[in-house]
Amino acid sequence: MQRNRAGAENVFQSLRVDGRILTMLIVLIVVWTVFQLLTLNQPGQFLSPQNLWNLSVQTAVVGIMVGGMVLVIVTRQIDLSVGSVLGFTGMIMALIQTVPPLGWGGHWLLALLVGLALGALIGAFQGYWVAYWGVPAFVVTLAGLLIFRNATFIVASGRTIGPLNDSFKVLGGGLNGSIGETWTWVVGGVVMLLIVYHSLSNRSRRQKNGLPVRPMWAEGVVMGFLLMLTLAFVLVMNAYTYPGTNIPRGIPVPVLITLLVLFTLNWVTLNTRFGRYVFAIGGNPEAALLAGINVRRMLVWVFALMGLLAALAGAVQAARLNFVTNSMGNLLELDVIAAAVIGGTALAGGSGTIVGAAMGALLMSSLRGGMVLLGLPTEWQNVVLGAVLLAAVIWNTVYLRNQKS
Known part of the structure; x- marks a missing residue:
């Protein structure tokens, strides 16, 4: 039991993620899951x-x-x-x-x-x-x-x-x-590139200054999660179409x-x-x-x-x-x-x-x-x-x- 707890703590420390943000993410997932289950039989899930x-x-x-x-x-x-x-x-x-x-x-x-x-x-x-x-x-x-x-x-x-x-x-x-399907993919692509660039440049800068950095596997996990989150956002924004058509709306301007x-x-x-x-x-x-x-x-x-x-x-x-x-x-x-x-x-x-x-x-x-x-x-x-x-x-x-x- 203690060995498993120590292993979980080591994984968390390697990811170097703010505990409050991680807690917020878990709470969001729980809230969304509960509301989805409660509205499963409704037209507007x-x-x-x-x-x-x-x-x-x-x-x-x-x-x-x-x-x-x-x-x-x-x-x-x-x-x-x-x-x-x-x-x-x-x-x-x-x-x-x-x-x-x-x-x-x-x-x-x-x-x-x-x-x-x-x-x-x-x-x-x-x-x-x-x-x-x-x-x-x-x-x-x-x-x-x-x-x-x-x-x-x-x-x-x-x-x-x-x-x-x-x-x-x-x-x-x-x-x-809304900015439409094409521009939504463009924005999503730019954000993905920025995520990769920021992760690698921040890691390089910290190493250069002798500061602690995540292990490469942890860096890949965090980067991969952010990339998947961006991709999911783009897909959802493009999945909602204008009434009576198959034309995706894309990202709404206020959200952008x-x-x-x-x-x-x-x-x-x-x-x-x-x-x-x-x-x-x-x-x-x-x-x-x-x-x-x-x-x-x-x-x-x-x-x-x-x-x-x-x-x-x-x-x-x-x-x-x-x-x-x-x-x-x-x-x-x-x-x-x-x-x-x-x-x-x-x-x-x-x-x-x-x-x-x-x-x-x-x-x-x-x-x-x-x-x-x-x-x-x-x-x-x-x-x-x-x-x-x-x-x-x-x-x-x-x-x-x-x-x-």
Whole structure:
């Protein structure tokens, strides 16, 4: 018994995989399996291409923002305003497209750029008060939640704004909002090449600097798993066709945007000075300051990035709905924070991963989607999500405590 346990521990150590990410993967597999068994006799099974395609689109909005929230929480801050900023910037983008000022029509691209710039400015403004005036982020962003939620109502005079430009709606994955079969294979191929390149280059770099590396068999297992996961994703996206045809839809545009955001943020956190500074600040702000890091400026940049991502998510949400209501994004900040925490981000700061947060967002969407398929009342859905969040926080606390000991 002890020999088998020691062997399993040696295999796990050789793979050098974060235990929290591995746990998230196991939980996802269990959740998907359970929902598939429970919906086996239904027309819309949980693991059907249509449901998985829709699930990916439903995850996009939270997925776009969750990476930014990880960086905010890692620096020991919080942003409660992201749902309101999403709604406000989405409304501004809708107004520019549908209510031309001074008789001059607002192009959808102009609306998008204005919305993104506005989101970044709002984030930087909030970060300024946190970084330079020492106002707690909880208070600043709670004020932002109230201000921008009601500002959305004020600028639209309580109206629902739409319909939006057809080109803009592509961002939401509606009609013609997918990249098609060929480009889906191209994207999948590029991702596979990047996986191989990153694995080999990272191994070579670690060896050159005298750092420990995985055994070759373990490197092959991890690389092979990621390649198979990418292939499965491409096949599922191409398995869902347009109604009445055999034409594959491919990857939805909002999912492509989400993947680009998450890949970029993951690369930034692992390979750039900015990413190292963020984690240094979260680990020990005083030590980071003494090391020469401009902590205040970094905090402003982190909040500005969060505002930018909230605006991008607002564009995707508005494009998906085609109409922007005053309540768009209401309480969405709770989903984003919960996804980050479920994905292993420590609320105390200094610890978190973009990959884990993305899996947290996918787990939350999977739970919601599965419970909707089963016809579970909203009240029970929230009870289940709350229980999962509590379990994730407890597991994360225990894991970090064991790592320190």
